[in-house]
Amino acid sequence: MNGTSVSHCESCPTRHLCLAEGLEGEQLQALATCVRPCAPMHKGDYLFRAGDPADACFVVRSGAFKTFVVNEFGDEYITGFYYPGEILGTSGFAAGVHDESATALDTATTCRVRIEVLPDLWSIGTGPALLRLLGRHDRQATEDRINLTRTRADARIARFLLNLSGRMKHQGRDPAVLPTPMSRTDIANHLGMTLESLSRVIARLSRARLITAARTEITLNDAERLHALACQLDD
Amino acid sequence: MNGTSVSHCESCPTRHLCLAEGLEGEQLQALATCVRPCAPMHKGDYLFRAGDPADACFVVRSGAFKTFVVNEFGDEYITGFYYPGEILGTSGFAAGVHDESATALDTATTCRVRIEVLPDLWSIGTGPALLRLLGRHDRQATEDRINLTRTRADARIARFLLNLSGRMKHQGRDPAVLPTPMSRTDIANHLGMTLESLSRVIARLSRARLITAARTEITLNDAERLHALACQLDD
DNA sequence: CGCACTATTGAGTGCTGTCAAGAACTGTGG
């Protein structure tokens, strides 16, 4: 499996974003024996389900995922979107059981990090990288929370877009081009508003030429004004 | 410092909630050499400030803390409240710098866990406990996010109270008696609503005998109906 | 090409934010 000359980590395009960040030859090979890449998943496939034993967390290699919780009444809450280099599934460590479910938003791959290898990660030297991933995840959660406290829908959406933009930049991608493989319904749900409100605001922002909205891609034309909107200084 | 016969971990009333969970004699002593208890802090004292180097995270021993972010316009966002056995300060690991500030809500103490000792925690055998703390923190963040997506103020408050209740239960305390050392303003801020709205809902819940609200303590009289309210089935 | 699903657009109600005033609480000093 890993006896070939080039490990899956060495050939991974996401290696500068994940646990492999800053690692060299031997360390990369050692890491490759710890984490396991999954087969490509397709839209709607489950990475894990709420209730599954949480014996591992995951780092996105390609594509995107959403995590969500379904309550006793069948209401779905989208708790997060995950892009390459981002870690998910860690909240399950609290009770040893995943408390949310995760599905692929399009064709996507991950690396599976089993809970048992976490101590090994420190000896390999990728402990700090793990902390960075966990920290970024934590930070994202904080930003989402702060964003949700904004009452005005347009400010929430503006901040959501700018947050996505920052994550694209961190990935080394064009920060003005935001892939949105999730549905509008998912975005609205995640932002705590109705599909209608989201649709209206997107239409308004498009008319004002602040963004160009396509089905699976939103382009930022004026991040400056979007930022002003996010801070609801004016409109 | 730790040459006495009983380590600060062995004598700590919070030891079954924190990193010490499940550890015995020798392990406890080893842990006590890794983590450092802080001197009692008083209301308003800073545990860390946004911008400080994030070389450690903290576990609450007693009292309570709040974390918050202040943006460029001076707006404050309360990102979380922390009770005994809960971990805070981990989001700073993303960039090596704390992105939020933390202050004591009343007289409070913590244990400081330096980032350098994290590998040692695994060898002591408290790795799983660390994961549990991190997982619980993650889970709390998720719950907060879900809660903030609820549009109705009374549902948000009901869920907030029930969440606090669960945390009290986890601490081994009476789940019906919720210490609220934070101000109403802080709670309102954290829940993404105005002080006035919070005040009105609390008054309404009190009149309906669902809760008994005092300045620094809220008592739940009917968790059942509060849960129904949280799910906004009826009113 | 037609169907199902998703997204957009339109009108009306209700809840929460805003502004404003008053009440209760906290701590200090006499």
Next chain:
DNA sequence: CCACAGTTCTTGACAGCACTCAATAGTGCG
């Protein structure tokens, strides 16, 4: 113990924004 000042909390009136309901338009897929 009481009086006082500052803060924190409560209560009231009004307006704006987002939700609800409803219909139309667009998109993807067989």
